[in-house]
Amino acid sequence: MSKRPLVPSFLQKIDDKLLRNKPGAWASRAHLVLYFAAAFALLLFVFCYAAFFDAKQYSNIGSWNVFTGLIAFVGFVFWLIYLLRFNVFKRYGNWSAMDGLRDFALYFISIGAMVAVCFIPSAVETMRANQQFGNEEIVKDINELNINACRLEYKILPLEWRADTTRIVNNKYVPAPGDEVVSDTATVVTPIKVAPETISYATVIDTSELRSKLASADSLLKINDSLYVFYECPNYRFVSSYSADDYSAVKMFSSADIYNNTIKNFKKPDRTALMKRMLELQTKYAANSPYYYGEYNTIDENDNYETRINKTYDLTRIGNGIDNAVRKKQAWITAWPIYLRVFYYIALLLTMLVFIFRHSTVKTFFLSVLAAVLLAILTGLLMVVSHGDEVTALSFMIVYYVVFAILGLSIFKTDIRKAIQGIGLNLFLFSTPFVPLIFVALNEARKYNFYPDKVYEERDPAQTAYYFLIAEIVGSVILVILIQPLFKKLYRKWYSAPEE
Amino acid sequence: MNNSAAEISSYLKHGDYSVAVRRTLDLCLDSGNDALIEKAIGWSRQYHAIENGEAGKTLPSDFSEEAESILQEASATGAGSTEQHKHLISAENISKKYNNGSFSLKPINLSVNTGDVLGVVGENGNGKTTLLRCLAGQLGLNNGVIRYHLLENPDAYAIKNHIAFIPQRIPKWYGMLKDNLHFSAAIAGINGDKNNLMVNFMLERLSLSSYAHLTWDQISSGYRTRFEIARILLQKPRLLILDEPLANLDINAQQTILTDLIFMAKGAHNPMGIILSSQQLHEVEKVADSVIFIKQGNCIYKSSDDEGKITSNAVEFETKAGRESIISLFGEGNIELQFNGGFYTIISASLSSQEIIGKMIDAKIPITYFRDITYSTKRFF
Numbered sequence: 011m012s013k014r015p016l017v018p019s020f021l022q023k024i025d026d027k028l029l030r031n032k033p034g035a036w037a038s039r040a041h042l043v044l045y046f047a048a049a050f051a052l053l054l055f056v057f058c059y060a061a062f063f064d065a066k067q068y069s070n071i072g073s074w075n076v077f078t079g080l081i082a083f084v085g086f087v088f089w090l091i092y093l094l095r096f097n098v099f100k101r102y103g104n105w106s107a108m109d110g111l112r113d114f115a116l117y118f119i120s121i122g123a124m125v126a127v128c129f130i131p132s133a134v135e136t137m138r139a140n141q142q143f144g145n146e147e148i149v150k151d152i153n154e155l156n157i158n159a160c161r162l163e164y165k166i167l168p169l170e171w172r173a174d175t176t177r178i179v180n181n182k183y184v185p186a187p188g189d190e191v192v193s194d195t196a197t198v199v200t201p202i203k204v205a206p207e208t209i210s211y212a213t214v215i216d217t218s219e220l221r222s223k224l225a226s227a228d229s230l231l232k233i234n235d236s237l238y239v240f241y242e243c244p245n246y247r248f249v250s251s252y253s254a255d256d257y258s259a260v261k262m263f264s265s266a267d268i269y270n271n272t273i274k275n276f277k278k279p280d281r282t283a284l285m286k287r288m289l290e291l292q293t294k295y296a297a298n299s300p301y302y303y304g305e306y307n308t309i310d311e312n313d314n315y316e317t318r319i320n321k322t323y324d325l326t327r328i329g330n331g332i333d334n335a336v337r338k339k340q341a342w343i344t345a346w347p348i349y350l351r352v353f354y355y356i357a358l359l360l361t362m363l364v365f366i367f368r369h370s371t372v373k374t375f376f377l378s379v380l381a382a383v384l385l386a387i388l389t390g391l392l393m394v395v396s397h398g399d400e401v402t403a404l405s406f407m408i409v410y411y412v413v414f415a416i417l418g419l420s421i422f423k424t425d426i427r428k429a430i431q432g433i434g435l436n437l438f439l440f441s442t443p444f445v446p447l448i449f450v451a452l453n454e455a456r457k458y459n460f461y462p463d464k465v466y467e468e469r470d471p472a473q474t475a476y477y478f479l480i481a482e483i484v485g486s487v488i489l490v491i492l493i494q495p496l497f498k499k500l501y502r503k504w505y506s507a508p509e510e
Numbered sequence: 511m512n513n514s515a516a517e518i519s520s521y522l523k524h525g526d527y528s529v530a531v532r533r534t535l536d537l538c539l540d541s542g543n544d545a546l547i548e549k550a551i552g553w554s555r556q557y558h559a560i561e562n563g564e565a566g567k568t569l570p571s572d573f574s575e576e577a578e579s580i581l582q583e584a585s586a587t588g589a590g591s592t593e594q595h596k597h598l599i600s601a602e603n604i605s606k607k608y609n610n611g612s613f614s615l616k617p618i619n620l621s622v623n624t625g626d627v628l629g630v631v632g633e634n635g636n637g638k639t640t641l642l643r644c645l646a647g648q649l650g651l652n653n654g655v656i657r658y659h660l661l662e663n664p665d666a667y668a669i670k671n672h673i674a675f676i677p678q679r680i681p682k683w684y685g686m687l688k689d690n691l692h693f694s695a696a697i698a699g700i701n702g703d704k705n706n707l708m709v710n711f712m713l714e715r716l717s718l719s720s721y722a723h724l725t726w727d728q729i730s731s732g733y734r735t736r737f738e739i740a741r742i743l744l745q746k747p748r749l750l751i752l753d754e755p756l757a758n759l760d761i762n763a764q765q766t767i768l769t770d771l772i773f774m775a776k777g778a779h780n781p782m783g784i785i786l787s788s789q790q791l792h793e794v795e796k797v798a799d800s801v802i803f804i805k806q807g808n809c810i811y812k813s814s815d816d817e818g819k820i821t822s823n824a825v826e827f828e829t830k831a832g833r834e835s836i837i838s839l840f841g842e843g844n845i846e847l848q849f850n851g852g853f854y855t856i857i858s859a860s861l862s863s864q865e866i867i868g869k870m871i872d873a874k875i876p877i878t879y880f881r882d883i884t885y886s887t888k889r890f891f
Contacts, residue, residue: 029689029692029693029696030692030695030696030701030702030705030706031696031701031702031705032696033693033696033697034697036693036696037693092684095684101693101694101697102667102670102671102745103671103694103697103698103699103745104671104697104698104699105697425650425666426650502667503665503666503667506647506665506666506667506669506670507650507666508644508647508648508649508650508651508666509648509649509650510609510650
């Protein structure tokens with residue numbers, strides 16, 4: 011047994027056992043890939059854990075992803091060179107009945123391990139951000155920052171609300187009080203001062219816009235079914251973060267909340283204590299600016315109250331820090347379906363390519379790649395010439411798939427190895443997991459094409475996404491089911507057949 | 511003690527250790543007794559250590575006694591008897607024409623049984639490799655049929671699993687040589703400890719143990735051929751087809767490999783048929799049970815069918831004497847004399863080989879080389 015560098019003795023023993031007892035599994039080198047991937051992942055985790063100690067700073071996850079991606083790619087190339095040189099399938103022997111499926115699974119696991127490593131920096135960054143800041147903690151601090159700023163700078167705050175008298179046109183539907191589209195806060199008219207110069211009249215909106223205005227209004231006065239006065243509170247939110255309270259029981263105060271809670275019945279604060287607290291929060295959240303602005307925080311006499319407050323308490327940097335932390339905390343919550351798909355499709359596509367290469371001849375493999383490229387170019391040309399739409403393109407794909415399937419299946423009927431059949435088989439396998447997706451896409455495109463106005467409005471994105479998800483799963487399941495009884499058999503027959 | 515064991519004892523007695531070790535290993539393998547095979551491997555290692563010139567090593571005093579004990583044990587298991595000949599492959603009127611029309615192999619008939627060695631000879635580019643590739647299932651036929659008698663309704667994969675084909679240019683191995691052997695044994699269903707045993711056996715049997723930890727690039731082309739043969743033999747093919755296996759071997763290795771193959775083909779462990787092509791006519795003819803000669807795609811001579819039809823004797827020899835003196839010795843019209851620039855060839859219907867060489871010795875014609883090629887395909891070149 012050869013002594014491989016950096017391989018511990020237990021793995022060497024596993025390697026030896028596999029070589030002598032499970033040659034197919036041994037030849038996939040999945041055990042070595044998993045070991046090195048795990049070792050690298052651990053190392054990377056430690057590095058990332060140490061590097062991502064401050065979640066409020068700007069993320070450089072892109073650079074980390076490039077770095078880990080390159081390392082994973084180098085690992086993949088090493089593994090690939092080994093696999094392509096030591097081409098097991100091409101050695102005749104007594105392989106197990108499920109060897110095709112086993113090989114596919116091992117390739118997927120190996121490639122999956124290498125791809126998964128690339129997600130470690132992002133995952134650690136999110137983990138560290140969640141360790142450093144709680145969801146409620148951030149929201150409470152944002153509220154505290156805004157309230158404290160208002161209390162400290164009460165003298166320069168504008169207190170008058172803006173009024174907007176609005177007439178509703180096309181008034182088929184007018185929400186009644188208590189209607190679901192009217193929020194509680196919006197129906198209550200708060201006693202407020204209104205600056206005369208801010209009152210505007212007869213802004214005309216339709217009922218659709220009315221709904222959104224009702225939902226977001228700080229305050230309103232309903233004069234009759236078609237006339238409303240909307241009141242807009244001055245901005246008292248100097249620090250906010252778009253989705254900071256999405257996963258928090260505590261919610262961010264709106265400017266109206268701050269007005270009602272703090273400004274309306276203003277009490278003189280203990281400035282020293284508040285200033286001390288503001289400094290603490292600044293230390294806690296202010297991100298290092300990636301740019302140098304010189305006298306960024308020097309207050310100019312022309313600055314409005316927001317700018318003055320921002321500069322006085324360094325709220326821009328604090329806001330950036332909070333944004334950075336929130337983005338990092340929520341990166342995986344919102345993006346995991348995308349990450350999962352990126353992981354899955356990279357692993358699936360590479361696995362299929364490796365599987366095809368290992369079961370095909372070198373010449374046929376590259377001819378298959380060439381054929382796929384030529385077909386894409388040809389289809390593109392035909393689309394341009396014929397002004398084809400989405401339906402045309404998807405129909406082409408289905409026709410191609412049928413042709414690939416016929417060519418591939420014709421191997422059962424011939425006794426000679428022909429390159430064209432090998433190309434057909436390669437592309438047949440490669441296309442199979444995407445066929446359900448193509449059919450769903452075609453169905454959606456046809457609906458849209460045939461009833462453009464009607465269906466466009468009625469299309470439910472969630473339903474469509476669900477259909478696509480089912481198609482993705484079904485495609486992969488079909489591939490897995492067919493690997494051994496169909497594709498492996500076809501490859502076995504095609505590869506072992508005599509040449510012309 | 512059976513005949514094989516007695517023969518090996520004789521080798522040992524006369525100091526022919528190399529052949530004795532190889533034959534003993536074969537005998538132990540035929541016994542099917544793993545412990546005995548292990549013992550024989552250990553014993554063989556002692557010999558190879560000395561053969562490889564390991565410092566300070568000499569044959570232990572009990573070397574021959576240990577050998578006798580191994581032979582006794584092997585004999586007790588009944589090893590040494592060979593399997594009955596079985597039909598392996600028969601080809602009926604097979605022909606092949608390449609699509610570009612550059613060459614065609616004309617209809618050929620042949621058959622091989624287990625334990626048989628069929629030599630295929632002919633000049634370069636005359637169809638030897640095409641014939642071998644057709645028999646190995648690598649090339650499709652235009653006409654004719656090949657029957658693999660030990661397989662029932664075989665598909666192409668089963669045929670290729672049943673037959674081992676070693677091309678003249680052996681594809682490169684990657685990784686350590688020994689790992690490749692373990693792997694080949696494992697895919698042939700030899701697992702676990704048996705896998706180790708068989709790989710060690712094959713390494714010893716083909717004197718490759720010292721090279722097992724090297725890589726392909728670290729060994730000579732001759733050793734590559736030997737490793738490839740070891741790998742193939744571990745997979746226990748029923749028919750072994752070798753295309754020019756002797757091309758990269760030195761003269762001693764040629765002899766050793768050929769005799770090894772014959773012993774293994776006829777052994778009880780995995781009796782198999784062998785088809786081999788070579789330019790080394792005399793070496794092949796020495797070991798082959800039958801020989802076919804192919805010229806421009808035609809089989810123009812098959813020893814099994816045509817030997818009885820030969821009506822003249824032929825010898826080739828090398829001498830510094832001139833053509834005139836040779837003709838004057840035998841008389842114009844009694845012989846046909848040819849000279850190819852190196853050798854003279856005499857063909858005579860009336861004189862035997864012994865008479866020809868006798869006359870030349872009597873006439874004091876200096877002869878540096880002489881060979882009777884009456885039944886050799888050499889006379890067709």
